[in-house]
Amino acid sequence: MDPKISYFQTFLFAAKTKSFSKAAKKLGVTQGTVSNHISVLEKFFDAQLFLRTPEGVDLTTEGNILYENAEKLLENISNAKQQMRILHEHPEGLIRIAASTTPGEHLLPSIIKDYTKVYRDVSFQIQITDSEKCFKLLEDRAVDIIAVGNIYDGSYESEVIGKDRLVLVVPPDHELAKKGVAKLSDILKEDYIDREVGSGTREIFVDALQDKGYSMMDLHTIMSLGSNSSIITAVSEGYGISIISEIPAKKAADAGQLKIVPIEDLDLTRYMYLVKGKKPRNPSAIKSFWDFVSGK
CATH class of the missing domain: 3.40.190.10 (Periplasmic binding protein-like II)
Structure with a gap:
């Protein structure tokens, strides 16, 4: 069984308080839960992390190594979450679109113009082809979104534009x-x-x-x-x-x-439709554009 991120948090609380019971109290869980998390970590690393003492617990040499790295791990995860949150609020990068003639030449330009007034760090790459080829490009993940006048595959999420x-x-x-x-x-x-x-x-x-x-x-x-x-x-x-x-x-x-x-x-x-790929390359920018178009 691989450890969850929360197990490393449990480990750090136990190391800092030098007590499984105090760690359990701070985390709002049972002492048995703390013991279980530590046991999983010890099995995963194939090392004893704590020494039991009359006063509580002390880190072993291996435990000290994990302590230093666990703090960095959780800090990196926290930083990654923060960066992703900022990216969601201020998306950037490229959105690849394939469009059939009518929506590509007569609808998309005004939509993109309005969107880029708000999100200036997002750019667009648009190719014009027929509707059937648009769906093929979407299936091959060569584009993130298509704009078409006919739905060839109903398994994709679509929005009337x-x-x-x-x-x-x-x-x-x-x-x-x-x-x-x-x-x-x-x-x-x-x-x-x-x-x-x-x-x-x-x-x-x-x-x-x-x-x-x-x-x-x-x-x-x-x-x-x-x-x-x-x-x-x-x-x-x-x-x-x-x-x-x-x-x-x-x-x-x-x-x-x-x-x-x-x-x-x-x-x-x-009707004219936007159709979204199932695994877009730039999900934050795609989500912001999709929400903008759908009025969410």
Whole structure:
């Protein structure tokens, strides 16, 4: 049986008072408990630590060695606890985040800006990829947190950081732009620009199609692109239509690059999530950021 930290505290009290009974009184335990703690220590170190005398107990040579080191041990533990407490109050270091396009480009920057106003010693490393790869990076512990629009693994702790809607975007002079409204049947007739496999945006659209009895095979897909910005460029140049996040779509529409057309028979509302790794590299900083985002 390995000794607990409290056993070393018991040992020091017994050494200082030169009495198991006095040590027990100061610690608020029984004398039998003190004897048991000392016995465990003696077995662990394979040495006699005390000599029994008519007045109480005295340290042996081995006991004196332990006394010097036990004081240092408990002092080091106390210092470590103090440093950890300070770190919890004033976190520092790096937080590694992987994010899918929409939360990474449109939600995280403002969240991080507000957080770093309070916690100036924490920095961020962010990589943008698709939602599926984000979860793979989290599983491999290559990142500490991910920001995604689709939950691929429900075993992780997550926090909603925003709400989004996927919208149909078409070239400014497209017939659907003139019509002002679309149905799923209209989308099935058009050249469609898809997001890459693994994209949260794509998965939401796939699920919505399946609810209507369709699949991506029913679309006339002419290309697959890896970001909202590349799709916006392709749509604005007349290559086809697409479904993307409303956040970048509005910016592009305001700039005259494309038109947003409401879809009458398709609900494409979704949420944006932060997902926390199970064993983050910098737990103090991660906890402070997570508590900041969740409002704890």
